[in-house]
Amino acid sequence: MTWEVVIGLExxxxxxxRSKIFSGASTAYGxxxxxxxxxxxxxxxxxxxxxxxxxxxxxxxFGLAVNATVAPRSVFARKNYFYPDLPKGYQISQYELPIVxxxxxxxxxxxxxxxxxxxxxxxxxxxxxxxxxxxxDRSSGIDLNRAGTPLLEIVSEPDLRSAAEAVAYMRKIHTxxxxxxxxxxxxxxxxxxxxxNVSVRPQGQQQFGTRTEIKNLNSFRFVERAINFEIxxxxxxxxDGGAVVQETRLYDSARDETRSMRSKEEANDYRYFPDPxxxxxxxxxxxxxxxxxxxxxxxxxxxxxxxxDYGLKADDALQLTMSRPVADYFEAAVGxxxxxxxxxxxxxxxxxxxxxxxxxxxxxxxxxTARDLAGLVTRIHDHTISGKIAKQVFEAMWSGEGTADEIxxxxxxxxxxxxxxxxxVVDKVIAANPGQVAEYKAGxxxxxxxxxxxxxxxxKGQANPGQVNRILKDKLSG
Ligand code: ADP
Ligand code: MG
Numbered sequence: 001m002t003w004e005v006v007i008g009l010e011x012x013x014x015x016x017x018r019s020k021i022f023s024g025a026s027t028a029y030g031x032x033x034x035x036x037x038x039x040x041x042x043x044x045x046x047x048x049x050x051x052x053x054x055x056x057x058x059x060x061x062f063g064l065a066v067n068a069t070v071a072p073r074s075v076f077a078r079k080n081y082f083y084p085d086l087p088k089g090y091q092i093s094q095y096e097l098p099i100v101x102x103x104x105x106x107x108x109x110x111x112x113x114x115x116x117x118x119x120x121x122x123x124x125x126x127x128x129x130x131x132x133x134x135x136x137d138r139s140s141g142i143d144l145n146r147a148g149t150p151l152l153e154i155v156s157e158p159d160l161r162s163a164a165e166a167v168a169y170m171r172k173i174h175t176x177x178x179x180x181x182x183x184x185x186x187x188x189x190x191x192x193x194x195x196x197n198v199s200v201r202p203q204g205q206q207q208f209g210t211r212t213e214i215k216n217l218n219s220f221r222f223v224e225r226a227i228n229f230e231i232x233x234x235x236x237x238x239x240d241g242g243a244v245v246q247e248t249r250l251y252d253s254a255r256d257e258t259r260s261m262r263s264k265e266e267a268n269d270y271r272y273f274p275d276p277x278x279x280x281x282x283x284x285x286x287x288x289x290x291x292x293x294x295x296x297x298x299x300x301x302x303x304x305x306x307x308x309d310y311g312l313k314a315d316d317a318l319q320l321t322m323s324r325p326v327a328d329y330f331e332a333a334v335g336x337x338x339x340x341x342x343x344x345x346x347x348x349x350x351x352x353x354x355x356x357x358x359x360x361x362x363x364x365x366x367x368x369t370a371r372d373l374a375g376l377v378t379r380i381h382d383h384t385i386s387g388k389i390a391k392q393v394f395e396a397m398w399s400g401e402g403t404a405d406e407i408x409x410x411x412x413x414x415x416x417x418x419x420x421x422x423x424x425v426v427d428k429v430i431a432a433n434p435g436q437v438a439e440y441k442a443g444x445x446x447x448x449x450x451x452x453x454x455x456x457x458x459x460k461g462q463a464n465p466g467q468v469n470r471i472l473k474d475k476l477s478g
Pocket of ligand 2: 010195213
C-alpha cells in the first residue's frame with residue numbers, strides 16, 4: 001500500500017509593532033518578567049482594549065502580498081479557556097470574520113515545478129503569557145510580558161504533501177513577512193513558529209485521513225523532523241490494524257518524537273463570541289489601495305527580475321532574493337561595477353556567503369561593503385588579477401587589510417599581461433625541462449598542463465593563463 005501525506009500549517013508570525021495589540025506596553029524581547037505587562041495585559045476588570053492601528057496595516061500588507069482578499073469588515077472574538085498564563089480567561093482573536101481570506105503562494109515541489117498552496121485565512125490575535133517551571137522549587141512562575149503581543153496566524157489549505165513541502169511553504173512565508181517588514185521572523189525568540197496538521201490516506205483515496213496537530217514548532221528543522229516522525233507513526237499504526245486518533249501532540253526534539261498532549265474529547269469548547277469591548281475593524285477600498293501602492297517588490301517578482309534583467313542562473317537568483325538585505329547588497333555591488341552581474345552573484349553566493357556563515361554574521365554586518373566587493377570584481381573583469389588571485393585578495397579584504405586595489409598594490413598581485421615578460425619565463429621553463437619538451441614534441445599533448453603549471457609557479461600565479469597557454473604552444477611547436 002502506498003500512502004499519501006496531507007499537511008496543513010498554522011503559522012504564527014509575531015508582528016513587529018513597538019507596543020502590544022490592545023495596550024501601550026512594550027513588545028521588546030528579553031525584559032525582566034512582568035515588567036512589560038500593563039493592566040490591560042493583566043486582564044484587570046474595568047480596563048478596555050484599544051486596537052493598535054499598525055497591526056491592521058501589517059495584516060493588510062500580508063493579505064495583498066499573498067493575493068488574498070482583505071476583508072472590508074472583520075471582527076475580534078473571544079476564545080474562552082482557562083490557563084494560568086491567560087488571566088482574562090479568554091484570548092482575543094478573530095474567528096468567523098478574519099481580516100485576510102483566500103490567499104495563495106507558490107513553492108517548488110520535489111520535481112522542481114511551481115506548486116500553488118492555498119492560504120485559507122490569516123487573522124489577528126494576541127499572544128498569551130508564559131509559564132515558567134525551570135529553576136523554581138515546587139511552584140511555577142508566570143511571565144506576562146508576552147501577553148498581548150500581536151500575532152498574525154496564517155492558516156494554509158491542506159495542500160502540502162510532504163515535510164519538505166511544508167518547510168518550503170513555511171520558508172516562503174518567512175521570507176514574505178521579512179520582506180514586508182511586518183515581522184522580524186526570529187525563531188529563537190519565538191517570533192515565528194507553527195502548528196503542523198498531519199494525516200495520511202491510501203494513494204487515490206478522496207477522503208482525508210484523521211489528522212493530528214503538532215503544536216509550537218519553532219525551527220525549520222523541527223518542522224521537518226516532527227512531520228516525518230508523525231507520518232511514520234501514523235502509517236505504522238494503521239498498518240498494524242490501529243487507527244489514528246484526532247489529537248494535539250507535542251514534538252520532543254531531544255528524543256525526536258511526538259507525544260500526545262490532549263485528545264479531541266478533552267479539547268476545549270472555546271465558546272467564541274464577538275468581543276463586546278472592540279468595534280469591528282472596517283477598512284475602506286481606498287485604504288487597501290493605498291497599502292497596495294506602498295508594497296515593496298516581493299521575493300518572486302525580484303527573483304524573476306534578477307533572472308530577466310541580470311541574466312542570473314535560477315539558483316543564484318533564488319539564493320540572492322531569499323532576504324531583502326542580501327538582494328540589496330547584490331544590486332548595490334552590480335551598480336558599482338561594469339562586470340557581469342553573474343560574476344558579482346558568484347562572489348555574493350560563494351565566497352561572501354561562506355565568510356559570513358563562518359563568522360556567524362548577517363549581510364548587514366559584512367566586513368566587506370558592496371562597493372568594495374564591486375571593486376574586487378572590477379579587477380577580475382579588467383584582468384588586473386585572475387579569479388584565483390582574487391580569492392587571496394578577498395581573504396585579505398575580509399581580514400581588514402584594505403580595498404582590493406590597495407591589497408593588489410601592496411602585495412604586488414597585479415596579473416602579468418606583458419607578453420615579453422611571460423616569454424622570458426616560458427623560455428626559462430622550456431630550457432629547464434628538456435625531457436618533457438621532447439616527450440611533448442613526440443605527441444604527448446597532455447604535458448601542456450605541466451608547462452603551464454611551471455610558468456604559474458614561477459610567476460606566483462600572476463601570469464595571465466590565456467597568454468601563458470598561447471605563448472607556450474607557439475614556442476613548443478617552433
Ligand atoms: P482547527 O480550527 O480545529 O485547527 P481547521 O479546519 O482550521 O481546524 O484546520 C487547521 C489546519 O489543519 C489547516 O491548516 C488545515 O489545512 C489543516 N487540515 C485540516 N484537515 C486536515 C487533514 N485531514 N490533514 C491534514 N491537515 C488538515
Ligand atoms: Mg488549529
